[in-house]
Amino acid sequence: MRAVTVTPGVPNSLQLTEDWPEPAPEEGAILVEALAVGICGTDHEIISGAYGEAPPGQDRLVLGHESLGRVVEDPTGALQPGDLVAGIVRRPDPVPCPNCAVDEWDMCRNGQYTEHGIKGLSGYARERWRVQPKFAVGLDPCLASVGMLLEPTSVVAKAWDHIERIGRRAEWKPQTVLVTGAGPIGLLAALLATQRELSVHVLDRATTGPKPDLVRSLGATYHTSKVTELDFEPDVVVECTGAPVVVLDAMFQAGPTGIVCLTGVSSGGRTIDLDAGALNRDLVLENNVVFGSVNANRRHWELAAEALSRADQGWLNSLISRRVPVEAYADAYTSGPDDIKVVLDFTA
Template identity: 55%
Template sequence: MKAITVIPGQAGSVRVEEVRGPEPGEGQVLVQGLLLGICGTDVEIVEGLEHGAPPPGRERLVIGHESLGRVLEAPAGSGLAEGDLVVGIVRRPDPVPCEPCAHEEWDFCRNGRFTERGIKERDGYGAQRWRIEPEYVVRLDSGVGDRGVLLEPASILAKAWEQTDRFLTRTSWRPRVALVTGAGPIGLLAALMGVQRGMEVHVLDVADGGPKPQLVADLGGVFHTGDVTGIGVEPDVVMECTGHGPLVFALPEVATPDAVICLTGISSGSDLGEAPLELINRELVLKNTVIFGTVNAARRHYQQAAADLAKADQDWLDRLITRRVPMEEFDAGLRKEPGDIKVVVDLTL
């Protein structure tokens, strides 16, 4: 079968090659790969940057963690059947395990010994067939179709909103206004979930071209460009999806008292710049502001995200997938083109 592989740490090493089929010991569920989403983590692995590690004893890693597939074989009692549309969970608990991993909270792993499909020490989903354990499979409503490839990024936002909701229980007031910074796939999914929670949603991005403004408008949200301090929005909740340091530092200033700011983005720049730390400290303390980071997702977040996608406008979700490339053009899919939001690889071509 064909798979997309890379030598982590070596730029220019990505290729599509013939590899052995998945062995039964890799999981009782055999899946035909349908689609593979491309994200910034994949770009960093292919460019030889900080992410990526092959399975022990191997040089090459099968890349890809945003999966969509169809069940070919499943064991009795697994709750899965041939033909089911499924997504594979990315992270696996560490072997110790630490306390969170022992309670299926591998997204909160405390010792860093977790593994991740397509990223860290486990082959990913960028193959025509893959195997997986039943406990790491999430079955999708058949009506979601190809849009199920959005489940993994949506799970990140399901967790972000879950954790935000927990922080908001510290007081009696309820949030009304949400600001999402960044209108990529993560930001737009964050906006979708904010609207589903009945909030007034604003989305800030660097450019007003392409499909993003209309996608936000069709959610019932308001699209903005410019400096966050000048758009006239005072959010109770912020979903920060860019990782841009100067923007992050400005958020406590514009947020309302008792606001919750969730950071989902990671900066890719090396310019640390200068931050007004004393002013930021003052804003956080005097306004009871919570600012926290979040990464990865547990099984329950995949399940929450699956429910969120199922109840969303399916035509709207379709418009997030702006380009499809065959396996042989995976490398081209890493390079964003004008109007791109989510690029996916068709593993059947």
């Protein structure tokens, strides 16, 4: 069968492998026919050779962690043939650490977890894959064209879950949310904020292209100014850029008892001036919280599936910039200037 693969650590080794082996039964009882995979910055970094790890005993890694498929067979009865399904990305470490032992693999403490299409496990960018019922998330049929958005939505579902848990430390009635960055994670974070009936502001550098309209279609306000030029202090900030200046400005901008959730991953290697004393003073005197969030456990995937099923399906479809057939895989992994989410289509 066909699979999109790379040699980890070797830049630009991306290829469409025509004779990739069928998924082994040990991978899981549920056999799935791939419909599509979403492509994100993680895939581009793996292709560049920045990181990535093939399964033990293999030289190549199958890409793809934003999955959407249709069940072919499930002898366990958890799902039925024809059901839409997404595969959870991370698997708990074999030790396991205290968190992985209770299925909180997103909070793994020792880093020995594995991830499909990223670290030690074949990904979902292949014509067929298998998954264990515990790691298979069934989807509403209305998500047939956008179900590959479940993985990035699970990331922001976790972020919102943790924001709300932190908020319950005291009387807390948030009204205003600032999302920095209008990529897929930022837009989905804004979607979940609007579903909470909050006043949502999204800040991004783009002045043209689809981002402003996508934000306004949610009923949110779009900004292109600097964070420090905003005329309000948000109760919640969801930072999705990883840009150091934006990260620090977001910490300063949050209002009293504000919560700043960092979801963007910085590349490092850049030094900027910082008045650490002033930042510390603001955080302490205003009882603010800054925390990082990445990945998601099954509960968050289920929350994400529910959120997507309630969302406007036309808006979700508008996040998909391009649907590229597998035969044109190289084009799918080449970023365009106005791309939001590019999808590799196994059905075309």
